[in-house]
Amino acid sequence: MKHLRTILLIIVFVSAAACGYYSTNTRTAGDVAKIAVPYLENETAEPNIEFEITESIIAALRKDNTLKIVSVEEADAVLEGSIINYQNIPSTFSSAGGEVRADQYRLVIGLKVSLLNRKENSYIWQDKNISAHGDYFLDTTGIQTYEYALEQVYTEIVDIILGATVQEW
Numbered sequence: 001m002k003h004l005r006t007i008l009l010i011i012v013f014v015s016a017a018a019c020g021y022y023s024t025n026t027r028t029a030g031d032v033a034k035i036a037v038p039y040l041e042n043e044t045a046e047p048n049i050e051f052e053i054t055e056s057i058i059a060a061l062r063k064d065n066t067l068k069i070v071s072v073e074e075a076d077a078v079l080e081g082s083i084i085n086y087q088n089i090p091s092t093f094s095s096a097g098g099e100v101r102a103d104q105y106r107l108v109i110g111l112k113v114s115l116l117n118r119k120e121n122s123y124i125w126q127d128k129n130i131s132a133h134g135d136y137f138l139d140t141t142g143i144q145t146y147e148y149a150l151e152q153v154y155t156e157i158v159d160i161i162l163g164a165t166v167q168e169w
Helices: 002-018 049-064 146-166
Strands: 034-036 077-096 099-117 122-137
Touching: 049 077, 049 099, 049 146, 077 122, 099 146, 122 146
Parallel strands: 034 077
Antiparallel strands: 077 099, 099 122
């Protein structure tokens, strides 16, 4: 019986120790509950990319549900930024009949973003350079199409921004 009591005590202490670390902190800065995400500026020649990337960021923030998305006037924080780079870079080549052509491209998109705390009129983080890439083939019979590469790039950009916005503070 004494042996059983000792085992039960050990189980209780081990269980309590396993639960010893618990945090009640939120994943955001203490006074930030609402965020505004105005459309990014487009400093590239690629049309409408600012709309697609901004909408992807908003959708990810809604899905995460840590911060409420509101207008700039109602926001505790505002995500500001620009798309500063858009490139399609040939990465693999082939030759047929003496003619060299690009078979695969790397799509690279770069942003510079900041998160402004409107209550304190100071930046939570500022001028964060984000770059993402995706590869695709000109042969559109496979899965690695331009659209697939673009989706990869958007997902990576959104993950970085989401991580910086709701997890790094």
